[in-house]
Amino acid sequence: MVWQPEIDELDRRRELAHxxxxxDRVQRHHxxxxxxxxxxxxxxxDPDTFRERGVLAGKATYDDEGNLAEFIPSxxxxxVAKIEGRSVVVGGDDFTVRGGAADGAVGGKxxxxxxxxxxxxxxxxxxxxxxxxxGSVKTIENIGRTYIPGNTNWHVMTRALSEIPIVAxxxxxxAGIGAARVAASHFSIMIKGNSQVFIAGPPxxxxxxxxxxxxxxxxxxxxxxxxxxxxxxEVDTEEEAFELxxxxxxxxxxxxxxxxxxxxxxxxxDRREExxxxxxxxxxxxxxxxxxxxxxxxxxxxxxEIGRHFGPSQIVGLARLGGRPVGILAxxxxxxxxxxxxxxxxxxxxxIDLFDTFNLPIINLFDQPGFMLGTAAESSGVARRGVRALxxxxxxxxxxxxxxxxxxxxxxxxxxQNHARWNYRMAxxxxxxxxxPIEGGVQAAYRRDIEAADxxxxxxxxxxxxxxxxxxxxRTAEAFNMEDIIxxxxxxxxxxxxxxxxxxxxxxxxxxxxxxxxP
Amino acid sequence: MADVTxxxxxxxxxxxVAVGDSVEAEQELFTLxxxxxxTPIPAPRAGQVSEILVAVxxxxxxxxxxxxxxx
Numbered sequence: 001m002v003w004q005p006e007i008d009e010l011d012r013r014r015e016l017a018h019x020x021x022x023x024d025r026v027q028r029h030h031x032x033x034x035x036x037x038x039x040x041x042x043x044x045x046d047p048d049t050f051r052e053r054g055v056l057a058g059k060a061t062y063d064d065e066g067n068l069a070e071f072i073p074s075x076x077x078x079x080v081a082k083i084e085g086r087s088v089v090v091g092g093d094d095f096t097v098r099g100g101a102a103d104g105a106v107g108g109k110x111x112x113x114x115x116x117x118x119x120x121x122x123x124x125x126x127x128x129x130x131x132x133x134x135g136s137v138k139t140i141e142n143i144g145r146t147y148i149p150g151n152t153n154w155h156v157m158t159r160a161l162s163e164i165p166i167v168a169x170x171x172x173x174x175a176g177i178g179a180a181r182v183a184a185s186h187f188s189i190m191i192k193g194n195s196q197v198f199i200a201g202p203p204x205x206x207x208x209x210x211x212x213x214x215x216x217x218x219x220x221x222x223x224x225x226x227x228x229x230x231x232x233x234e235v236d237t238e239e240e241a242f243e244l245x246x247x248x249x250x251x252x253x254x255x256x257x258x259x260x261x262x263x264x265x266x267x268x269x270d271r272r273e274e275x276x277x278x279x280x281x282x283x284x285x286x287x288x289x290x291x292x293x294x295x296x297x298x299x300x301x302x303x304x305e306i307g308r309h310f311g312p313s314q315i316v317g318l319a320r321l322g323g324r325p326v327g328i329l330a331x332x333x334x335x336x337x338x339x340x341x342x343x344x345x346x347x348x349x350x351x352i353d354l355f356d357t358f359n360l361p362i363i364n365l366f367d368q369p370g371f372m373l374g375t376a377a378e379s380s381g382v383a384r385r386g387v388r389a390l391x392x393x394x395x396x397x398x399x400x401x402x403x404x405x406x407x408x409x410x411x412x413x414x415x416x417q418n419h420a421r422w423n424y425r426m427a428x429x430x431x432x433x434x435x436x437p438i439e440g441g442v443q444a445a446y447r448r449d450i451e452a453a454d455x456x457x458x459x460x461x462x463x464x465x466x467x468x469x470x471x472x473x474x475r476t477a478e479a480f481n482m483e484d485i486i487x488x489x490x491x492x493x494x495x496x497x498x499x500x501x502x503x504x505x506x507x508x509x510x511x512x513x514x515x516x517x518x519p
Numbered sequence: 520m521a522d523v524t525x526x527x528x529x530x531x532x533x534x535x536v537a538v539g540d541s542v543e544a545e546q547e548l549f550t551l552x553x554x555x556x557x558t559p560i561p562a563p564r565a566g567q568v569s570e571i572l573v574a575v576x577x578x579x580x581x582x583x584x585x586x587x588x589x590x
Contacts, residue, residue, distance in 0.1 A: 283557075285552070285555055285556050285557045286557055287556070287557065287559065333558075334558060334559050335558070336526070336527045337553070337555075337556030337558055338556075369554060369555070369556065372527075372554075374528060376528075376581055437555060439555055440555070
């Protein structure tokens with residue numbers, strides 16, 4: 001019992017840490033509909049698996065005899081835990097202590113967690129609930145000087161993007177470095193109506209522009225999960241966020257050196273869906289339900305869509321075929337006709353990089369009329385953002401399969417695969433492709449002839465008809481310019497077989513990719 | 520009140536509702552034709568069509584209000 005007094009002090013200090021901020025602050029946090037950081041951890045990780053690091057860190061005051069009088073714990077709680085049996089690093093800001101401000105973490109605990117995840121080569125989950133990096137300008141008074149901003153540990157966070165899965169959730173109103181930690185992730189979530197993300201919050205913005213603004217209007221989910229692309233998915237409750245985190249991680253390996261976790265699948269490979277035969281309308285102008293198409297092909301219930309509302313003409317997500325995880329790309333013809341605009345280009349590039357980083361074979365169910373046209377698209381820089389996406393296609397080394405379900409037009413249409421390597425490519429009988437669609441292309445190519453004709457409209461129609469007769473995808477397949485045309489109902493079986501085949505040698509592409517990964 | 524806006528520019532090809540109709544969220548209210556594609560314009564939420572501001576063959580810009588929904 002020699003050290004019993006010290007053990008008693010250890011227990012007491014741990015207990016103080018578990019009390020978080022003052023009881024009234026915890027109460028206020030609950031009243032706003034938030035869980036505390038420790039409640040969040042309990043819901044996220046497997047029972048009894050959280051091994052905390054740095055529970056003793058905090059700011060203490062002592063009485064005249066040198067006994068601990070008061071203790072304010074570090075506002076960053078972190079450690080190693082398991083999620084669905086797999087080891088991860090988890091860390092979360094404690095809003096009840098100094099509003100979760102990063103300088104209340106004490107001794108660089110947040111950076112320590114990032115470094116730990118990189119060294120252990122396990123995913124990291126960031127539950128961000130902090131009001132900012134420097135916390136406040138009060139720091140100037142505390143240290144008696146100003147300081148040049150440094151973004152502590154950014155080199156570790158940057159490296160982590162290329163090596164381990166990073167999931168970030170915005171749990172409250174978060175600004176500055178907190179917002180940066182959410183955006184610098186592979187998958188991010190925010191709580192509808194109860195979390196906001198911004199570079200700077202309402203008081204700073206009001207000072208800058210002289211206009212008051214509400215936090216929800218400045219950085220709510222309707223902005224970041226719907227158009228800015230800063231956050232991928234929105235949920236209604238914190239509990240739903242934890243379910244999404246678990247689901248996202250279930251498709252990914254623990255790090256870039258490993259293969260995605262394969263699970264048992266009860267869905268038969270030869271499930272033939274009659275609906276696929278009628279899904280694409282004969283009228284080329286008509287859209288269809290592309291999400292339904294994906295769901296009919298992949299393992300039942302396995303499609304997990306990411307960032308639905310950003311660049312919505314491009315669908316991205318994770319799924320399984322025969323229990324093996326894959327990255328899914330598809331086009332939504334109900335949004336801008338499925339064309340590639342600036343946001344869709346950014347999304348295409350970012351998720352090709354994600355799939356490639358974590359060794360997920362890519363399946364591209366392609367129906368794309370090309371880049372978005374018009375003044376708005378040109379002004380948004382679609383040409384540069386689009387060619388960036390094409391570079392991502394050519395840098396990816398994971399196995400790639402493309403099913404051209406309908407259109408592939410122009411430079412963007414060519415981006416359905418890397419034409420300098422072998423790809424598993426096939427088309428549905430609805431396949432329709434070229435440099436320019438015949439309707440607009442005729443006017444461009446035969447302008448002089450059309451203008452010189454006695455009846456230009458009739459001549460244009462005649463030309464269109466003549467060329468359309470040669471539009472059958474079978475003619476392309478004759479020339480082996482399209483490797484195969486398949487019965488859409490066989491798509492699932494063929495892709496299941498291909499995925500099984502490529503998983504046999506998938507370890508040869510494992511490891512961090514030369515291109516690195518940017519958020 | 521909620522505005523139904525054009526998600527991208529185009530010609531109003533089809534009109535599927537009339538003033539006074541009750542509509543579900545995501546229900547197709549208009550069809551726009553642009554870039555040789557017919558794009559559905561869905562209801563942003565459930566409600567009753569209180570006003571229709573476009574007619575078939577009108578050209579609308581991106582973001583243009585096409586209809587208004589009342590609760």
